[in-house]
Amino acid sequence: MRTLPNQHSAPPTVVLGVAASDSHAVANHLIAHSLRGLGYHVINLGTCTTVEEFAEACEQYPHAEAVVIGSLNGHVHEDLRGLDQAKRSGRITCPVVVGGNLSVGSHKDASAHDRLYAAGVDHILADAAELPRLLDRLRLEGRGARLTDLAAS
Amino acid sequence: MRTLPNQHSAPPTVVLGVAASDSHAVANHLIAHSLRGLGYHVINLGTCTTVEEFAEACEQYPHAEAVVIGSLNGHVHEDLRGLDQAKRSGRITCPVVVGGNLSVGSHKDASAHDRLYAAGVDHILADAAELPRLLDRLRLEGRGARLTDLAAS
Amino acid sequence: MSVTSVPSAGARSATVPLACSTSLPTPSQSAAYIASLGKPTAAEILQDCKDRGRVALQPRCGVGGHEEMKRLLATLEEEARPDLLTLTIDSHTRLKRFGEARRTLHLRPADLNGYPLVAHGWQRGRELNELIDAPLEIRHGSPDARLLFDVSVASGITSFEGGGISYNLPYSKAVPLAESLTAWQDVDRACGELAEHGVIVDRELFGTLTAVLVPPSISLAISVLEAVLATRAGVRCVSVAYPQGGHLVQDVAALRSIPVLAERYLPAGVKVHAVLHEFMGVFPRERGNAEDLILYGALAARLGGASKLITKTYQEAYGIPDTAANVAGLRLADRANSPLLDFVTVDDGRVTEEQRWILDEVADLVEPLLQRPDLIEAVVEAFAEGRLDIPFSASRSARSDIIPRRDATGAIRYRTVGALPFAPARLRRNEELLHAVDGPGEPGIDTLMAGLTGDIDYFRRLFRESEPHTGAHAPGRSRTAAAATPTAPGESRN
Amino acid sequence: MSVTSVPSAGARSATVPLACSTSLPTPSQSAAYIASLGKPTAAEILQDCKDRGRVALQPRCGVGGHEEMKRLLATLEEEARPDLLTLTIDSHTRLKRFGEARRTLHLRPADLNGYPLVAHGWQRGRELNELIDAPLEIRHGSPDARLLFDVSVASGITSFEGGGISYNLPYSKAVPLAESLTAWQDVDRACGELAEHGVIVDRELFGTLTAVLVPPSISLAISVLEAVLATRAGVRCVSVAYPQGGHLVQDVAALRSIPVLAERYLPAGVKVHAVLHEFMGVFPRERGNAEDLILYGALAARLGGASKLITKTYQEAYGIPDTAANVAGLRLADRANSPLLDFVTVDDGRVTEEQRWILDEVADLVEPLLQRPDLIEAVVEAFAEGRLDIPFSASRSARSDIIPRRDATGAIRYRTVGALPFAPARLRRNEELLHAVDGPGEPGIDTLMAGLTGDIDYFRRLFRESEPHTGAHAPGRSRTAAAATPTAPGESRN
Numbered sequence A, B: 001m002r003t004l005p006n007q008h009s010a011p012p013t014v015v016l017g018v019a020a021s022d023s024h025a026v027a028n029h030l031i032a033h034s035l036r037g038l039g040y041h042v043i044n045l046g047t048c049t050t051v052e053e054f055a056e057a058c059e060q061y062p063h064a065e066a067v068v069i070g071s072l073n074g075h076v077h078e079d080l081r082g083l084d085q086a087k088r089s090g091r092i093t094c095p096v097v098v099g100g101n102l103s104v105g106s107h108k109d110a111s112a113h114d115r116l117y118a119a120g121v122d123h124i125l126a127d128a129a130e131l132p133r134l135l136d137r138l139r140l141e142g143r144g145a146r147l148t149d150l151a152a153s
Numbered sequence C, D: 001m002s003v004t005s006v007p008s009a010g011a012r013s014a015t016v017p018l019a020c021s022t023s024l025p026t027p028s029q030s031a032a033y034i035a036s037l038g039k040p041t042a043a044e045i046l047q048d049c050k051d052r053g054r055v056a057l058q059p060r061c062g063v064g065g066h067e068e069m070k071r072l073l074a075t076l077e078e079e080a081r082p083d084l085l086t087l088t089i090d091s092h093t094r095l096k097r098f099g100e101a102r103r104t105l106h107l108r109p110a111d112l113n114g115y116p117l118v119a120h121g122w123q124r125g126r127e128l129n130e131l132i133d134a135p136l137e138i139r140h141g142s143p144d145a146r147l148l149f150d151v152s153v154a155s156g157i158t159s160f161e162g163g164g165i166s167y168n169l170p171y172s173k174a175v176p177l178a179e180s181l182t183a184w185q186d187v188d189r190a191c192g193e194l195a196e197h198g199v200i201v202d203r204e205l206f207g208t209l210t211a212v213l214v215p216p217s218i219s220l221a222i223s224v225l226e227a228v229l230a231t232r233a234g235v236r237c238v239s240v241a242y243p244q245g246g247h248l249v250q251d252v253a254a255l256r257s258i259p260v261l262a263e264r265y266l267p268a269g270v271k272v273h274a275v276l277h278e279f280m281g282v283f284p285r286e287r288g289n290a291e292d293l294i295l296y297g298a299l300a301a302r303l304g305g306a307s308k309l310i311t312k313t314y315q316e317a318y319g320i321p322d323t324a325a326n327v328a329g330l331r332l333a334d335r336a337n338s339p340l341l342d343f344v345t346v347d348d349g350r351v352t353e354e355q356r357w358i359l360d361e362v363a364d365l366v367e368p369l370l371q372r373p374d375l376i377e378a379v380v381e382a383f384a385e386g387r388l389d390i391p392f393s394a395s396r397s398a399r400s401d402i403i404p405r406r407d408a409t410g411a412i413r414y415r416t417v418g419a420l421p422f423a424p425a426r427l428r429r430n431e432e433l434l435h436a437v438d439g440p441g442e443p444g445i446d447t448l449m450a451g452l453t454g455d456i457d458y459f460r461r462l463f464r465e466s467e468p469h470t471g472a473h474a475p476g477r478s479r480t481a482a483a484a485t486p487t488a489p490g491e492s493r494n
């Protein structure tokens, strides 16, 4: 099994949940399990989680590396209303990752993704299996960013 | 069983056949059988019968009350080319009745019938079961016409 | 009695514009309206189909906009003539997020995953109802559906899905079970009152639950409990829905158990219908494979003697289907009603054997609870203690300690029973049947997760859709080449 | 050798513009072209499907215009991925009315009931062939197909339907059997020559004959005779087509007889494929009923072990189908290839019993002829004397003395055997089986005609389409109400 590079330090934390109007639980259960298997500390807020709840969790776990939100029912756009505001007001500072089924209907186009980026989402994934690689990348970039911060200070 | 009104006189004659490019035989067999059952003398030319063959039969049986042509394969328009000519030249004098499936394709409209009337067909039937009634009517009309002829002479 | 007029509903209905709830017709007015419609009720259609040995067909269907909804219903009726039609409600409305439903409706109706009936109002509901010949059912997923129910009845709609357990655990995170059970008791009582006005509402129970790998005895046990609660509250017509799991013998056995359970646990005189949901888990993505599964489900419904089948479409894996796909799904399912298929049978010996186990497991689960004076309290306690449980719960009110797995033949068994009070014989059988899959004892977490994922993706694997580099985009010839042998996916076995 | 270059063809080809026949490539050029195409031959696809247990699917399809034909083939391939595709040839061309074909093509191509390949020419044939992945077959109905065959081979087409009996009797009135048999011997010899150039042409025999109530032993006997003639002339791959009669056990028995007959009467080393034509008689008119029959046919093909199925569409009763209906027919038939349907079986005991009788009847018909030194002569004589016969012949070369009827279970039997040389046991069985239908002895002509018409309309009656004032225009709910009991139509029984 893939494991995290630095198992000796405190396990990295992610905030996980499913969008506010969405009760699809299966992928959420499986993602939580598999991230835990990889050594993550997973704060799983479960299904039907509002932006407010995500923001509160971020405040409670300031070292969280990412907020990871699933949505399958097509309502992600309405459900993430306020995300932008939560980021701008500094309540959510880490990257926001979204995945699942991101619009209503069987014929998908890119506009759903554009709308999500505009609403404050940082990364969109098609498959939960891509999540670990993205989190690794974010950690590297984050460390890089922090180093830059240090150098600049 | 329906029978003809005047069984004592010579049985009425009809010329029957299927259009020139058409080999569908089942309806033709059944129509021949049932007209014979009703007392008709049926000259059944069978499948793949050209206008020329119909005209020859009419010449051979001048008392034929009708030429009855079936067509199922959709080719009736091309197959009856020359019918008009055969009528105008007096080789076919009795009414021409056509029935079956009178155009190519599953979506039918009235134009197929218009074209057939224009090509010299006198009567079009949807179902072979309507044939006896039509033949009765034609006989009455025909007798009417002959009486008129007599009165005029 | 209108549910929303009962005192306990006061706090809740504050979130709704008053105009809407106050203008609702009374139950007797609605009953008169329903009688005046001159169309059969859902209960009548179901009974008629049951008597004729036809599986009634019903699609899922719901779009946000009213005109779009009218077009959808009219087209489905015209092109596929389903026996019953549906208003599928959007998920904001289900969770009483009426404001969000209304906002999305006004800004981008196509963004809604269902028809927000409460936002549209009962007059529009009537308009839909009058547009079509088939009776309508409201399909939703509301832990507390009281307002929605009142609007539905006012719309003249005679079938209403849900239950205090089955529309809570799969559909919300934090609504306490006691609350949803009480809210649904109100709905059921309202059905009782309507019956006194001459209108029998078909109350369908959502035994499908979380839909993915739900063991039949869990589904049926929860339906039995909801059915007992419903009939005690006055409901006269109950449809028990069961989700196709994908193992023919098991699915047929589960469906055939429904009349037996009704006989055993429900008062005489209540009409009970078995309903099958075409496969409710992860659907194959290629059209042909999805259609194979749709036909298979419809045949299971026929063989199981279901009164009704809720259909899926070949677009299931992608999103809410378009109208054409919905029509195609109905038409395909209707083939299973063919008079030419009487020769298609199932191994009745195996079905009877499986059915015996299902009935025993259900008895283990429900009988201790049915003896309790307060059934709602008993159910709440049982979930808290894990004596009732469901896999993959969306709600905190169920533990999800039970872990389902498929056995070597593809039937759904219990890998872990948690605190379910099964008799030792039942436990032994489950263990034996799963022995062949993972070997003896508890598998490691990795093996378990891999196996579970394989079981969830069962049909995609069976059709070889999920193999790396296999033609998910090469339908027809190539896929069937791969899928010629219909064995369970070897990878997840040993 | 090119068929059209043999001297005997001279008289005939006078009706064709010389330019066309003289510019044909030689067989070895065509063989080289076929090799260069890099697509599988029909024979290869059939063998592949047979090995995999898949029933290969093939639509009928042919329209007059070239661009329209391209669109038709491309759309069918894109949307339904049939294993094989067809050029159905128009009936003028079939009867060598090339002038009429050409005139209609120029004036109103949509008036043609097929693709006039000879009028279009082999270069266009190649264009069609190169457009699609699936191999093409020429399906026609030409008593004398020599020119058409040459144009087909020049087009690189590797499958060619027909036979000296089966493409004469149902398809023309006055072509003597000796003539058509000789013409087809030329075609078969040309196949032998192509085999020497490395190209195996699949030669499909049209056992469907007049399609309506054809007794299985007549269909199979004629195919055996044609197959013997074909293989003697050099053909290496034979497809034996049999028309679904509508009685599952009988149809499966007939299909399973084909390999037995091949083993018995054909040289080793020849590849033989069983092919089923979805029901070839009077089709139900309502879409759902037609689709029930289509699925039933496809299941018969699967259960009978057919290598290939020729599909029909829900528009069959109305006319040549549009592309969408053709696609829908293919998709529906493909469901019978589902890996989920292994549980669908047929009563093997009854099949074996039926098969034994079929094989015995075929033996009665063909064995006396196969012993004769000149098989063509023997066949011509047998038809003249009624020792071979078909019902409802289009041609004067068959007597049509035999009268088929359905027995009480719907299977096709002989009411009248004419001069067929059946052993007494066979005659007794036929009599007994029909006894239940019409009572003992010969029925009166009225009874016979009424019964026959009922048998021809069997499926329309089974679906209650042909009852007076019954909803031919009310599909869905109402029709199924009527058709819930799949019994044979009572009216035509006693």
Ligand code: B12
Binding pocket: A021, A022, A023, A024, A025, A026, A027, A028, A030, A068, A069, A070, A071, A072, A073, A074, A097, A098, A099, A100, A101, A102, A103, A104, A105, A106, A125, A126, A127, A128, A129, A131, C060, C062, C088, C089, C090, C091, C094, C113, C114, C141, C169, C170, C171, C208, C209, C210, C211, C212, C280, C281, C282, C283, C315, C316, C317, C318, C319, C320, C321, C392, C393, C394, C456
């Ligand atoms: C099971 C199921 C249900 C169950 C859910 C039970 C439960 N509580 O979990 C029930 C029956 C209750 C249900 C209800 C509904 N469902 Co549902 N459901 C499904 C179904 C069949 C399978 C989903 C599933 O569990 N898959 C298993 C998991 C492992 O796979 P997954 O969820 O697809 O996840 C994968 C990816 O999406 C992605 N992913 C998922 N989450 C995340 C998160 C992140 C961060 C990342 C990176 C990736 C990621 O990675 C995963 C692995 O590849 C799908 C259709 C299908 N796929 O076949 C429909 C489906 C998702 N449901 C759908 C809908 C609409 C609903 C409803 C709203 C009802 C309705 N209007 O029709 C309600 C939900 C109510 C609500 N409030 O949300 C639609 C979504 C439509 C759309 N977007 O256009 C689907 C596609 C069905 C359809 N075709 O209409 N559903």
Ligand code: B12
Binding pocket: B021, B022, B023, B024, B025, B026, B027, B028, B030, B068, B069, B070, B071, B072, B073, B074, B075, B097, B098, B099, B100, B101, B102, B103, B104, B105, B106, B125, B126, B127, B128, B129, B131, D060, D088, D089, D090, D091, D094, D113, D114, D141, D169, D170, D171, D208, D209, D210, D211, D212, D280, D281, D282, D283, D315, D316, D317, D318, D319, D320, D321, D392, D393, D394, D456
């Ligand atoms: C059996 C059959 C065949 C058999 C015929 C055997 C034979 N020699 O008789 C075979 C397999 C050989 C065959 C061949 C072809 N067939 Co064909 N065949 C049929 C089928 C299935 C049934 C016809 C039948 O026998 N019906 C039984 C009789 C009793 O009913 P009926 O013919 O419909 O007749 C009724 C009415 O039409 C009417 N009627 C018929 N004739 C007459 C005559 C008169 C005077 C009157 C008043 C009424 C009347 O009354 C009858 C009783 O109600 C039909 C489709 C269907 N209906 O299901 C296709 C069909 C007629 N065939 C069709 C075609 C095109 C052909 C072919 C040209 C091949 C091709 N291109 O696809 C070839 C014919 C070649 C040729 N040279 O003509 C098409 C016609 C298409 C169109 N018009 O658009 C049909 C509709 C199939 C289809 N959907 O494509 N066919």
